[in-house]
Structure formats: structure tokens, C-alpha cells
Amino acid sequence: MISVEKVIQDIWIMSEAGVVLYHRVFDKKVDEQLFGALMSALNTFAEQISTGGLSSFELKDKKYIMIKQDGISYIVNSSTKTKEKKVKEQMRSIVTKFSNLYPKEFFDNWDSDISIFEHFEEQIKDSLQETIDRFEKAFW
Amino acid sequence: MIIVELNFIGMVFELFIITFAAILLILIFRKYLIKRHKLTRLLFIIFINYFIAIWFSLISKVLVVFQVILVQDGSILAWILNLITDFRLSEFFVTFAIFLSYVLKVNVFEKGYNTIQKFAVIIYGILTCIYVLFIYESGNTLLDIIAFLIVFIYMVMVYTPFLRRAIESYRGVQEKIYRQAFLSLAIMSVCFMLIFLNFAIDRLFIFLGSPGFTVFYFLAWIFALAGIFGAYYGYIRPKTSEQ
Numbered sequence: 001m002i003s004v005e006k007v008i009q010d011i012w013i014m015s016e017a018g019v020v021l022y023h024r025v026f027d028k029k030v031d032e033q034l035f036g037a038l039m040s041a042l043n044t045f046a047e048q049i050s051t052g053g054l055s056s057f058e059l060k061d062k063k064y065i066m067i068k069q070d071g072i073s074y075i076v077n078s079s080t081k082t083k084e085k086k087v088k089e090q091m092r093s094i095v096t097k098f099s100n101l102y103p104k105e106f107f108d109n110w111d112s113d114i115s116i117f118e119h120f121e122e123q124i125k126d127s128l129q130e131t132i133d134r135f136e137k138a139f140w
Numbered sequence: 141m142i143i144v145e146l147n148f149i150g151m152v153f154e155l156f157i158i159t160f161a162a163i164l165l166i167l168i169f170r171k172y173l174i175k176r177h178k179l180t181r182l183l184f185i186i187f188i189n190y191f192i193a194i195w196f197s198l199i200s201k202v203l204v205v206f207q208v209i210l211v212q213d214g215s216i217l218a219w220i221l222n223l224i225t226d227f228r229l230s231e232f233f234v235t236f237a238i239f240l241s242y243v244l245k246v247n248v249f250e251k252g253y254n255t256i257q258k259f260a261v262i263i264y265g266i267l268t269c270i271y272v273l274f275i276y277e278s279g280n281t282l283l284d285i286i287a288f289l290i291v292f293i294y295m296v297m298v299y300t301p302f303l304r305r306a307i308e309s310y311r312g313v314q315e316k317i318y319r320q321a322f323l324s325l326a327i328m329s330v331c332f333m334l335i336f337l338n339f340a341i342d343r344l345f346i347f348l349g350s351p352g353f354t355v356f357y358f359l360a361w362i363f364a365l366a367g368i369f370g371a372y373y374g375y376i377r378p379k380t381s382e383q
Contacts, residue, residue: 081314082314086311128313131305132313132318134248135321137175138177138178138180139179139183139376140378140379
């Protein structure tokens with residue numbers, strides 16, 4: 001099966017308290033130490049940016065972009081070769097989907113059970129990957 | 141005499157086009173033998189229909205070049221020959237290919253059929269078939285122009301969403317090989333749509349007194365050729381070396 005190099009590779013959605021509500025990891029073979037350092041950096045970064053703010057940094061061969069909205073931090077990464085405009089476009093779509101599905105009021109009564117966010121996977125399921133899989137099976 | 145000469149040029153040009161169409165058809169069939177997938181089979185059937193359409197167009201030129209006299213005795217044979225010479229039989233096969241292209245588009249790009257869109261495509265397709273086969277009068281160019289425009293609209297109905305999805309996919313992937321494939325399919329869609337627009341314009345010139353075979357006739361076939369190459373680079377070429 002062809003693995004499409006996605007515009008957005010990894011996604012983390014974090015609460016104000018730094019709890020990872022949802023994450024999707026494109027490359028699961030990330031070095032553990034690097035991952036620890038990364039999470040620490042992400043936390044610090046998330047604390048620093050204000051609501052509605054957007055920031056970015058580069059680590060190794062990846063570019064990280066962060067957006068904070070309604071106390072929720074959205075962090076995504078992409079290849080440094082990918083155009084930032086494309087990444088931001090897709091990121092905005094993810095932010096909109098998440099905030100529509102779990103609005104601010106939802107968190108007032110939230111019982112800290114993060115398993116509820118597992119359903120978010122379906123919302124951002126890559127239809128492009130499905131298309132490419134079909135093309136691969138039938139033609140390529 | 142000039143009509144025969146023009147038809148001879150058209151015949152040679154269409155022979156050239158049909159050669160490429162035949163090569164593409166063979167390559168799709170080879171791909172089907174490798175993949176044995178229902179969508180590859182569907183693509184093969186689509187291009188068989190396009191091939192038959194080109195074949196009948198070529199036959200119409202052959203009939204004129206070799207001065208086969210069509211006796212208008214009201215027989216079924218005369219009716220079929222009229223349909224061939226005025227491109228109507230070709231339009232019928234193209235209409236069927238467009239409908240199958242819609243099925244292919246839904247199966248590769250969408251999660252399922254949109255009910256309204258599905259019925260619109262089926263009903264318009266049936267009406268197009270009725271028009272191209274039965275609303276016919278020998279020598280009535282206006283009816284022919286309308287026929288070309290009806291098929292052109294059907295092409296737009298099916299290939300515009302195809303084009304949109306191909307461009308979205310092109311923008312969404314990073315790998316050069318897949319970007320190229322989706323871009324080729326986008327080019328194929330545009331070219332297929334432009335074929336019938338150019339044929340309609342060519343017929344319009346005939347309606348206005350031209351002997352035909354204007355630049356638009358040749359443009360139409362050039363777009364057909366470009367579409368064939370688009371289909372090759374979109375469906376066949378990617379990863380061929382690995383197979």
C-alpha cells in the first residue's frame with residue numbers, strides 16, 4: 001500500500017493543563033528521547049502563545065506549527081519541504097472540526113476521560129489516502 | 141471534390157488518433173490482466189466505447205472518401221449509415237462512456253453516490269441517447285450542432301467534478317509521481333470536455349456555409365490526443381516499471 005506523505009504528519013491537541021486530548025502520529029518510530037524533549041518543548045510553547053496566536057519552529061527535518069484557541073492548543077508538524085500555506089489551510093480545518101465537535105461548553109462538564117476524543121480520528125480521516133489506495137489497487 | 145479531399149485529410153488525421161487510442165486500449169487491457177480489478181475493467185470498457193466512437197467517425201470519412209452512395213430509402217441500414225456519417229453513432233458511444241466515467245469517478249474519488257446527482261446523470265444520459273439516435277434529419281446541421289452541445293454539456297456535468305477532485309488530490313499529495321498522475325487526469329478531463337465544444341464550433345461554421353474541417357475540427361482531435369496521453373500518464377504510467 002502506498003503511504004502518502006501527508007501535508008500534515010503528526011497532530012497533537014492539548015488542553016490548557018497540558019493534557020494530550022488527541023494525537024495522531026504519522027511516523028511511529030520516533031526516537032523516545034526525542035519525543036520526550038519534543039513534548040516538553042510543545043508544552044512550553046503552548047503555554048507561551050496567547051489565545052488565537054500562532055507560532056512555529058523547526059526541529060530536525062520537521063516544521064511545527066501551533067495554534068491556541070479557546071484554551072486548546074493544536075500542534076501539527078510537516079516536512080520542512082511542505083508549503084506552510086498548505087499546512088495552515090489543513091490545520092484550520094482541523095481546529096474548526098474539533099471546536100465544533102467539542103465546544104468550550106463541553107469542557108465545563110468534561111470528566112477528564114480522554115477516550116472520548118478517540119472519535120475525532122474519523123472526523124479527520126484522510127479521504128485522499130483512501131483515493132490513492134483505490135488508484136493503487138485498480139491502476140498503479 | 142473539395143469535400144472528398146477534406147474528408148481524406150480528416151481520415152488520415154483520425155487514423156493517426158485511432159492508432160494512439162488503440163495503443164492506450166491495449167495498455168489498459170494489459171493493466172487489467174495484471175490487476176484483475178473491477179475499476180480497471182470499467183476503465184477498459186470506457187475506453188472501448190471511446191475507441192468505437194473514433195472508429196465510427198473514421199468510417200464516416202471512409203464512406204465519403206470512397207464515395208459510397210447512401211441510398212435514402214428509409215431502410216434501417218440507410219438510417220444507421222446516416223447516423224455514422226453525421227457522427228451520431230459516435231456520440232451515442234461517447235455518451236455511454238461518459239456515464240461509465242461518472243461511475244468510475246464516484247468509485248475512485250467519492251465515498252458513495254449522491255442520489256440527486258446520480259439521477260441527474262442517468263436521466264440526462266438517457267435523453268442524450270434519445271436525441272443523438274432519433275432526433276435526426278439528414279443534412280440538418282442545426283440539429284447536429286445541438287447534438288454536439290448536448291454531449292458537451294454531459295461531458296461538463298461528469299468531468300468537471302472529476303477535474304475538481306483530481307486537482308484536490310494533486311494539491312494534497314507530496315510525491316512527484318502521484319502529483320503527476322493526478323495532474324494528468326485533470327488535463328485529461330479538460331481535454332475531453334473541449335473535444336465536443338470544438339466539434340460544435342466546427343459544425344457551426346458548416347452551418348454558416350463553411351465546407352467544414354475548420355481549425356476547430358483539428359483542435360477537437362488534438363484535445364482527444366492530449367486526453368489519451370493524460371489518461372496514459374494518469375492511469376497507466378505510475379509504477380509501471382515496478383510491474
